[in-house]
Amino acid sequence: MIAEKERATDELTAYFAHIVKQRRSEPREDLISLLLAAEIEGEKLSDPEILGFSILLLAAGNETTTNLITNAVRRLTEDPALQSLLRGDPALIPGFIEEVLRYYPPIQAIGRVATQDVEIGDKRIRQGEQVVSWVASANRDEAKFPEPDTFIADRKPNAHLSFGFGIHFCLGAPLARLEAQLVIEALVKRFGEIRFVPGSEMMYIQSPFVYGVKQFTVKLSPLA
Numbered sequence: 001m002i003a004e005k006e007r008a009t010d011e012l013t014a015y016f017a018h019i020v021k022q023r024r025s026e027p028r029e030d031l032i033s034l035l036l037a038a039e040i041e042g043e044k045l046s047d048p049e050i051l052g053f054s055i056l057l058l059a060a061g062n063e064t065t066t067n068l069i070t071n072a073v074r075r076l077t078e079d080p081a082l083q084s085l086l087r088g089d090p091a092l093i094p095g096f097i098e099e100v101l102r103y104y105p106p107i108q109a110i111g112r113v114a115t116q117d118v119e120i121g122d123k124r125i126r127q128g129e130q131v132v133s134w135v136a137s138a139n140r141d142e143a144k145f146p147e148p149d150t151f152i153a154d155r156k157p158n159a160h161l162s163f164g165f166g167i168h169f170c171l172g173a174p175l176a177r178l179e180a181q182l183v184i185e186a187l188v189k190r191f192g193e194i195r196f197v198p199g200s201e202m203m204y205i206q207s208p209f210v211y212g213v214k215q216f217t218v219k220l221s222p223l224a
Contacts, residue, residue: 001206009055016054020047031057065176067106067205067212068097069183075100075151076184077196077218082153087188096153097180101139102160103151108136108211110164135161136211193221 027033035050076083110133114125139160140148163170200217
């Protein structure tokens with residue numbers, strides 16, 4: 001898995017390096033052209049910084065939202081009553097999306113490196129050691145969430161950590177929420193039933209950090 005990740009990173013870096021070279025000579029109305037033109041106090045971004053931004057934004061703005069929407073559809077197929085509930089009262093959809101984020105978080109773990117020695121509980125973590133923060137576990141914390149393993153569409157409050165916290169809070173959270181809400185609203189309004197096709201294979205994404213499915217076959221039936 002690590003070797004595959006490194007290979008994919010190399011391929012993405014080469015792909016974006018080619019685009020950066022093109023945009024430097026022929027700017028367009030796109031994000032990479034804006035990054036190339038951006039400057040703070042007369043200083044521009046370096047090529048490694050632009051490449052890092054591009055790869056980050058591709059992953060953070062694409063795969064995570066795709067998995068959020070897929071996980072939401074999956075939850076609708078697991079509990080068909082939710083489809084009728086949301087169709088009858090679309091105002092419940094934002095709360096439904098928040099509960100999907102808690103229950104099936106698109107990112108289930110985040111890696112961090114300790115900048116100094118620190119003690120958490122009875123564990124001592126030394127500077128430079130890597131720590132994995134299990135978001136999925138925090139989202140099911142029985143001390144924080146009543147009935148943590150139960151999906152409650154109108155759960156309030158719902159202080160999940162799927163978008164991070166503090167200075168690391170996801171910049172794209174409002175857009176991700178809006179996209180997911182619009183997709184689910186369109187689906188429940190247009191289709192009378194969304195169901196998983198019996199006998200079809202559900203393939204999970206093989207990752208310790210990303211939670212979603214690579215293959216999930218559903219059948220959409222029109223409203224009567």
